[in-house]
Amino acid sequence: MERNTAIKVENLYKNFKIPHEKHTSLKSATLNLFKRRKYSIHKAAEDISFEVKKGEFFGIIGKNGCGKSTLLKMLAGIYVPDKGSITVDGRLSPFLELGVGFNPDLTARDNIYLNGTILGLTRKEIDEKIDEIIAFSELEEFIDQKLKNFSSGMQVRLAFSVAIQAHADILLIDEVLAVGDAAFQQKCFNIFRDLKKKGKTIVFVSHGMDSIEEFCDRVMLIDEAKVADIGEAKRVIYSYKTLDLKQKKSDKQEEISDRRWGNKKIEIVSLSLQNEKGEESKVFKTESIIRGKFGFRVRDKKVADASRFCVVDIGLYDVRGNLTINDQRRLNPEDFKKKEIEFAFEIPDLQENKYYFSLSIRNAKNGEVYDERNKEYEIYVASRITGLGLISTPSFWYPKINILGMLRIRNEEEIIQDTLDHMSKFVDKIIVFDDASTDKTLDIVYKHPRVIEVIENKTWKQNRIQEETANRHQLLKRAQKFNPNWIFYADADERFEGNIKEFLNSKEAENVDAIRIRLFDAYMTKNDKAAYKKGQKLLGFRKFFGPERRDIIMIWRNHPDVKYEGSDQREPIIKGNVITKFYCQHYGKSLSEKHWEETCDYYAKYFPKHYSEKWKNRRGKAIHQESDFGTPLYTWKEVKKNGIQIHPELSGKEAK
């Protein structure tokens, strides 16, 4: 075995004999001694071979009963294969499920010892770690109660807290995340990230495609006891999903004999589809752009002469054969000089499913079809809509919205109520993007009367600098659906001053496309360091502000071309008349000393070097005598006059 291979499986076979009558008593065994036993054979593994590299996060997916759990059990040594070999290099954790060996009649503490020992820990090791385990499980008060009095959620928490202490090089994990509430699942995911960072090898069986896609380097698909696909996560998930659909197809599927027809006077000879990143793909997210090109050949010259009637249709059919979206364009004489034509179209907010990409060239005048290739190219559209219906049209739920507020938040429990109330002064409705909050933020958000929609991002991703922009873009796309006149984007820790609403409704605003708002950082000072408490008004909460002024586009006239692009972009890209108006107090640095330290840690941990270094040095320096740029602080009244603009950067003038 190569040195960097953790698990090597070669030609594994496993059959289960399922007797038609099971002999669990001697009598039936004796009576049937001379009869030939009848049993059916269930194939659980058939010629399975694969390798898992050291440090790899390896996923196994497949339908129920396909043999993936049996495979995992064979890896763990619980089942012995009929044929084939399994070679493991490294210490294998024996746990497949959480809480193995838990005894309801023992106290939680005793169960930690029992379960810990089963996972390979010694009593001494558990003695050392028990406080940590209890703390992680958040079950301090219940630790000396019997396990039978625990809810299943509590049991899982306890079990997981013990399980993560098991020291092994290779972990086999079977579907642990199906249980526990959202906050605890988040905790589990964080542990997974840590494990991944530590370079542990993990074999992970799950039905949750989101977690599979997020964590797994490679994925293996098992279908009917055989390896159906193995490789990069996205691709294998796609095969899994289409596999699933193949089985579903039987019910009322129309026979697609008409995949291609036409007189081929113009023939479509090639087609390729790419996702937004420019990669060849078959999986697309809703509201993303499919880019592609097709090649064609003109067989009949006369057709080219009548070019002004040639129309190309592109579209998507759903699995039942209904045309779901369609877009067309006329071919012009220039096109006939080319061999390939490029196109791009946006997938609307579709139901998650398989679709057929269709492409045809026809004559719009006489109805002649030159070449139509329907239902030949399968694509998979991944979506957050998994309910009924094909397309989501949320904009019709509300009457015309004049100013729509957008907020992107994460764990803002303390201030969010004030933020929403404050925003309500300026906007008519609010939509919120929640980036996997783990506290009570969402409870507050959902209760607020102005909030009409919340996009819940369930898994928090680490690449902040790209994620935040991507999240804003997703939020914006959603906002545009409601078709408001104006969009107002703010962060939860920003407070505004000015008669914004009145201005936007006034004649003055008629030729304005966007407004930059002047933003100043509020600072905590020696005599003004009380922590912000829930329920207080945040506007004007601090006395002093730094003069560094950022003029940020926060309000703009709704237009489909407005978008967030690239990374680390707070501002959307807007063309048109941008004016600078109004003021904003930014409390990102001055809610409380605790919040300051958390902010420092957050930037230090998740942001690229130029941010993280800066914030690392700021630890312990929440109380300011001057701004972070080394300039004296001003009161709110003064600072508006003494502002030094640092964004957008003015040529020749650099911030200190």
Added chain:
Amino acid sequence: MVKNNYYNLIKELAITDFKIKYQESILGYVWSLVKPLAYFGVLYIVFTRIFKLGNSIPYYPIYLLLGVILFGFWADATQMAMNSIVSRGELIRKVYFPRIVLVIASTITSVITLVLNLFVVFILAIFAHVHFTWESLWMIILLFEFYIFIVGVSFYLAALFVKFRDVGHIWEVTNQIFFYATPIVYPLKIVPDRMGKIIMLSPLAQIIQDSRTVILGFDAISTRHYWSFYIMPQILVAALLVSGYFVFRKMAVKFAEEV
């Protein structure tokens, strides 16, 4: 799991079993003593007052109690070991470790009870003016042999019980027969000599009789009377252990699927 940690697992499982066995009851462990003592009381009255069998034997109460407690250990340990695999089916289906761990752990639980019971016998023996000598230390060797015997038998029982649940009932009946086929309540000298020889082939009889000899310091009929057979029970014990181990290991491969 590292090898030396199987020792930890055995320990943890044995302690768990012991705790659970007695935790719901108020008197706890005392029950494991009350049961043999009550049984002993009944037998004592029957065989001294009614049948007057025991009157000829010195220290008859201790003689009887020792027999009852050793047999109790045997019955309890084999019963628990037989169940050890089946009752932990969930563990077996989900974690890999050598299945022998479960058998050993369950017998250890019974050993804990035995040790506590023997301590009570020891106290009572002192009250009964039994004179302990250096020879009494042979008891340790005998207990060791007894334990090996139980483990050997347990391997068979535990493995067979997974496949055939009848084994449970069969074993219950067998143990009732063993109780009377072993000189527990009656002295061996009242049975005909030839039958005595056959009885003494059983390790169970050999161990009980030999313990009485070494503890009570008088010549209960023990292996000393049957020198020719002296080594037979021990050979049987060793053979059971070795063959039991291999049978168990062979069958253990399929436990996870069958249990």
